[in-house]
Amino acid sequence: MTVIVGASAAGLACAEALRRKGYTGPLTLVGAESHLPYDRPPLSKQVLSGDWEPARARLRSAEALSALDATLVLGDPAVHLDVPERAVHTASGRILKADNIVLATGLRPLTLAGQPTLRTVDDALTLRKRLLGCTNAVVVGDGVLGAEIAATARRMGVAVTLAGPQSAPMALQLGPRVASELASLHAAQGVSLRLGAAVTEVSEDGVLLETGEVLPADVVVVAFGSAPATDWLQDSGLTLGNGIVCDSRLRAAEGIYACGDVARWHHETLGRMVRLENRTNATEQGIAVAANILGADEAFLPVPYFWTDQFSAKIHVHGFVSPDATVVEGSASEGRFVVRYHRDGAVTGVLGWNMPKQARQHRAEISLRCPAGVAASTPGAA
Missing domain, CATH: 3.50.50.60 (FAD/NAD(P)-binding domain)
Structure with a gap:
């Protein structure tokens, strides 16, 4: 049996990858919210503006979720993890034991004087x-x-x-x-x-x-920050520090894995611990965890990537930014350009402003072995 704690992008990606790769055992997704799994990037844009009804942000239809043959435990947050027993305890008193447990609980927003935040x-x-x-x-x-x-x-x-x-x-x-x-x-x-x-x-x-x-x-x-949702794991015995600390295989302990915003893992190419907060990473890590559960034993070595849409600008960032930036295609005056970030003669990242295809083409130039500055989408890099 596999239990995935977190029913958003990372958790769902892991569940789907397990089934796609041939896993036939019992599968349970535990979610703190009562909603079916939904995507978060549209919340600050299409849902907030009213361009989308909330249902349009759902990651999968009810029919697709049914075909996944997984038990959905929604509106019942996990409150304790027994690592030796590999058991997840929920707020309602459920105890879910498993051969493998995947932690994908994401982030909790920082608050200020009871003012509204935007996470759900x-x-x-x-x-x-x-x-x-x-x-x-x-x-x-x-x-x-x-x-x-x-x-x-x-x-x-x-x-x-x-x-x-x-x-x-x-x-x-x-x-x-x-x-x-x-x-x-x-x-x-x-x-x-x-x-x-x-x-x-x-x-x-x-x-x-x-x-x-x-x-x-x-x-x-x-909207000035967030923290990995690890409060419920304080007495678990797992190593916590700006997220759930994992090895290069996204493994936090024997039979325990983490993925998505909450995972802080050893990136073998960079040679340091990294935590990424972005939608693409959530999906990729979920898929990587599924592969390692099934015996792949592969290090997770992504080139960070994120995007944002604001007014007329569609911005795509690959890799790591640095103070040294050169426009290599287009121009700011045209409202379309590609920027190459570099340090010590090596390319650390690229950005496309209304030029997503061209930015992807330059992605191959990135060298993650170069000492990088700030990760473009890694608030938790260390």
């Missing part, structure tokens, strides 16, 4: 209602999620201010050169930018910055 489909629907009825919204957080929420809210006609400590939106994920272009795009679309200063307080008057400026707000959205 219910969060997206609640936030949409609040945005539609507000005059001024402040998004606290200048990373991927904060920038996407600000762009979506602005498209909804809301007056939006984006606040955060970085010099430009997504500077950590894009590097200073491209992040400045993103800042210009947001400003041109009417987003008010208050960047380079930390938020110190949220009150009835609005959002207080460390500069002393107060940003008036009917709605404050918190």
